[in-house]
Amino acid sequence: MYESLALKIAGIIVMVLLPPYLDGIARRVKARIQYRRGPPLAQTWYDLRKLFAIPTVLPTKSWMFKAAPYLALASALAAALLLPYGGHVPVNFGYNIIVFFYVVAMVSVFVMLGGFSVQNAFSHLGSAREMTLLLTVEPILAVVYGVFAYNSGSLNLYHIMTHLHLSASLLFAYIILGYALYVESGFVPFDVAEAEQEVIGGPLAEYSGRLLGVFYYAIYIKRFALLWFFVSMVTYPIVGPVHGLAKSVGLFALQLLLTFALYPIIAALEATNARLRIDHIVRTNVKIFFIGLGILAMAFMGW
Amino acid sequence: MAESVSYTEKLKAWNRKEVEKIGEKAPVTTPYPFIDIEKPPEYRGIPHINPEKCVGCGACVNACPPDALIMEWDKEHGVKRLTYNAARCIRCARCIEVCPTGAMEPTTRFEIATNSKEDLVEVVEHRLAYCEECGEYLDFTERQIEYVKNILPKEIFDMYALEDRMKLTQDAKMRVTVEKLRELEGVEYPAYLLAKRGDE
C-alpha cells in the first residue's frame, strides 16, 4: 500500500521536475552536435523561472488568452497522471486510453485556442498549422491505439501494456506509434506550428512572461508524457506485471533510464533535420494513416 | 619602434588559443564574457593618446573621419583641449598614421562597454603659448613651439632670432619687425602698425 503511494508520488515528482531537465539534455546534445558548448542542464528551468517572474503583456481582453496556458498545463499533467510509474498508475480507471488520447490532444487544442484568441496573423497561421497537424496525426494515433486495444482486449492503459501478445501487426504498430508520437510532440522537422523563422512562434507569438512560461512548461510535460508512454509501452510488455517494492523500483528506474536514453536520440534527430513544410507533413501523415489502417486490418485478422 | 625586427618575430610567434580547438571535435565556442580573449598584436583596437608625446598639433583631428577627435581652444585660460571619444571612434587608425610624434598609440583593446560615458573620453590639455608682448594667448601650444624648434634645421635658421619671435602673436610679430626695421634703417612706417590692439 505504502509502496504504491510512494511510487505514485515519485511519479508525480518526476513528471513535474524532469521535463525541463530533459529539454536541457536535448539542448546540450544539440549543442554538441553543432560543436557548441551548450547551456547548463538546468537552463530550461532557469528560463522558466525567469518567465514565471515576469508579468504578461495582455494583447486582448479574451479570457481564453489567460486561461489557455493553465488549461494546457492541466491537460498535460492529466496525461502524465494516467501513465504507470514503476507499475503504479497515479490515476487509474476503466477506459483511460481514450482519456489519454483526448487530454494529449487537448494540449494542442488549448495552444490553438490561445493562438486564436488574439488578433495576430501569425498566431492564426500557427494555430491553423497546429490544427492541421493535429487533424492528421490524431487519426494515426487512434488507429494505432486501436491495434493495441484489439491486441490486448482492453481499453485500460496499464492493462494494455501488460497484456500485449507478440504479432506482426504489433511490431508495425510500434513503429507507427513512434512516428506519431514524435510528430505529436512537435519536434523538428515537425515544429511547423511554432516555427520561429516563419511564423515567429505561431500561436505563442503574443504570449509573454508567466503565461508563456506556463505554455512552455505544458509543452515540455506533454512531450515527457508522450515519451514516457512510449517507454512504458516498450518496457511493460517485456517485464510484465510487477509486484514487490524492489521490482517496482527497478522497473521505474528502467523507465527513467530509457527516457534518458531516448531523449538524446530525439535531440540528434532534431539537430540534423530542416523543418518540413505543412503540406509535406500532411502528405506523409495521410500515407501513414492508410498504412495504419492496413495494420489494423492485419490485427483484426490476427496476424 | 627600435625593435621592429623583433616585432615581426612577435607577430610570428603569436598564436590564437581557439585555433587548436577548431580542429578537434570538442566544442569550438568559448564561454566568452567569462574569460578574457586575447586579440592578435595586429588588431586595431581603440587608440590611446600619450600625453607625454602629444604636442597638440591637431593632425589627427583633421584626419579623423567620424569626429571622434575634437580640438577646442580656450583662450581665456590659455588651454588647448584635445578630446578623444572612444564611443565615436571607428578604429580606422588614421590618427595613428598621421600623428607626427607618435603620440597616438595603438592598442588591442576592444571591449569598451562601460556604465559611464565619461570612461570613454580621453582629454589632453595643452598650455597655449603666451605672448608677453601683447598679453594674449597664441593659437598654438608651447609644445608645438618646442617641437618646431627641434625639427628646424639649425644651419639655415638663426635660432636666436627665432627664439624671440616664436612666442609672439601675429600682431606683435609684425610690430616687432617694424620696430626693428625702424631702428635699423630709420624708415618711417605708418603708425597704425605700431598701435597695440587694445588701444583703439
Added chain:
Amino acid sequence: MSKSAFEVEVECECEACEKGKCDSADLVDVLSEREGLKEFYEEFKDSIHECRRLTYGQYLFVIDRDVLPEATLWWHNHPRFKETHMSTAVGTDERAIAGKFSYMPLINVQVEAENMDRNFWVLLKAYMPADDPSFPSVAAKLPAALWIEREVKDLLGFRPIGHPDPRRLILPEDWPEGVYPLRKDMDYRHSPMREPETEFREPPEGTTTVPMGPFHMGIEEPAHFRLFVKGEEIVDVDYRGFYSHRGIEKVGEGRLTYNQVLFLAERICGICGYQHSVSYAMAVERLADVDIPDRARYIRTLMLELERIHNHLLWVGIAAHMVGFDTGFMHAWRIREPVMWLVERLTGNRKQYGMNIVGGVRRDILDYRKEEILKVVKEIREGTKKFLDIALNTNTFIKRAEGVGILPYKIAKAYSVLGPTARASGRRIDARLDQATKTAMAYNEVDFKVPVYKEGDVLARVLVRMDELFESLWIVEQLIDQMPGGDIMVPIGKLPEYAEALGFTEAHRGEVLHYVMTGEKNKVYRWKVRAPTYNNLPAIPDMLRGYNVADAPLIIASIDPCYSCTERVQFVDVRTGRVRVLTEAEFNELSIKNRGVF
C-alpha cells in the same frame, strides 16, 4: 604618374561636341573604341550634345531628356548585347555648376561575356532646367528603373513623367512635401517633420494579410513584407522598407574629404564593406587618373575574395537557419570563423578592414603570412566540402530549397537582377570579369570560372554560391602565388574638379556601383552608391508569388538581402505591378482588423 600599357590608349579625350555634328577626329576615335557606340551615335545623332570618355571603358553621352527612355531601351534591348542591363541612375543637383539638374541612367553594356576590354559602361546624362526638373519615365517599359526614378523624385524633386507608380519611395511618411534632401541648398543636419500620412493598397479580394516585419525573425534588418495569403499560399506581396536609412550620401557630399568618405563607404554594409570601399577608391582613382601599384591591386583582390568566401559561408548558414536546420547554420559559421581570424591578422579587424586608402592599401601582407593563408584556404575547402556533403544530403533541407522561389530569366533581366541571384537564373554576368576592374583589382590576371545555373530556384542559388566559393578559394591561391612586390600605394594630391567616374566590384550579392563626382577643395560633389540588393529586392515579389508562407523567409533570404546598404538613402517599397506603403500604426491596425486565416 606612370602609365601602364592599357592606359596609353586612354590619352585622347573628346570634349564637348557641337550638337548633332561632332566631326572632330577625337569623336570618331572615341566612338570606334567600342562596339555599338557608333551605332548608338548614328541612331540618336540629333539628340546627342556631347560625348566623351570618362576613363577606360566608361562613356558619357549628354543627350536630350526627351530621348532618355528610347536611348536607355536601345541599349537594354540591344539584340547583340544580351546581358546588358541598366544598373542604376544618378540624379544630381548641378545648379551650382551648370545651372541645371541632371539625371543619368548608368548602363552596363555587355558585348562579350567575361571580356573586360570589350564591355563598357554607358552614362546617358540628360540635363533638365532648374525650374522644370522633369524627364520622361522609362519605368513603364523597364522595371529596373522603377525604384531609381522614385528615388530621384523623393530626394531631388525630379518628376518622372509617366511613371506607373509615382509614389514616395525613399522618404519617410513624416517628411514634408517639397523638401528634397539631396539638393545642394539643403543642409545635411536639417531634419524637418510633418504628420505622417501614407498611401497603401487594399489586399486582394479574399486574402489575409500576413505582415512580415518591420521586425521579424526571418529578416535580420527592418523591412516590411506584407504577404497577401489565401490559406498558406501567397497571392501577392507588398514591400515597405528603407527603415534603416542613414543619409550616407548626403554626409559624404556635405562634410568629408575624399579620404574620409572612404571609411564611410566601408561602413555602408557590415558584410560587404570592403567591396564598397574598393568601389569608392576605384572611382576616385579613375577620375584622378592614377594607377595604383600592382601589389596593391593584388592585396585588394585577395581581401575581396576572402570577404566573398566568408560571406558565402555566412549566407549558406543563414539559409539553413531559415528552414530550421540549425546544425547547418552553426557548422557553416564554424567553417567561416578561421577566415575571420585570418583577415583580423591581415588587416587588423574581423570586418571593416580599413585596408584601403585612395591610391592603394594601408597594410602590406607580410611574406610569411602566405603559408597561413594557404593553410586556411585548405581548411575551408575541406570543411565546406564536408559541410555540403551533409547539407545537400539532408532530405528535409533539399525538400525545402528545390523548386521554390523560381525567378525566370526574363524577369531577372527586366529587373536587372545581379550577382548569384541572376546567375542562378541563367544570366551570365559577373562584374569582376565583365567590366574593366583591372585598374583597381587583379581579376584579369587570375583564372576562374563564373558558375551559371538555369533553374532559378533557391537550390540553384545555394549551388551557385557554393561553386563560387570554391572558385574564390582557387583565386586566393593564385593570388598568393603570383603576388608581385613593390609599393602598396601611390599618394594622390589634389583631385581634378568636377570630374566624374564609376567604381565597381562584384560583391557576393552582385555588382556594387559607386559614382563619384568631385567638387572643389578635394571634396565630393556627388556620391551615388548602388548596392546590389537595390536591384535584387524588387524582384522578390515575383519569386514569392504562388509559394507558401513557410517558404517566404527562405526565398527572401535567398537573394541575400542587405537592407542597410540598399537603404543608404531612406524608404522603399517593392512593386509587383502595383505598389504600396504602410506605416507602423496602420500595420497594427491591419493585424487587428484581419483576424482569422481560416
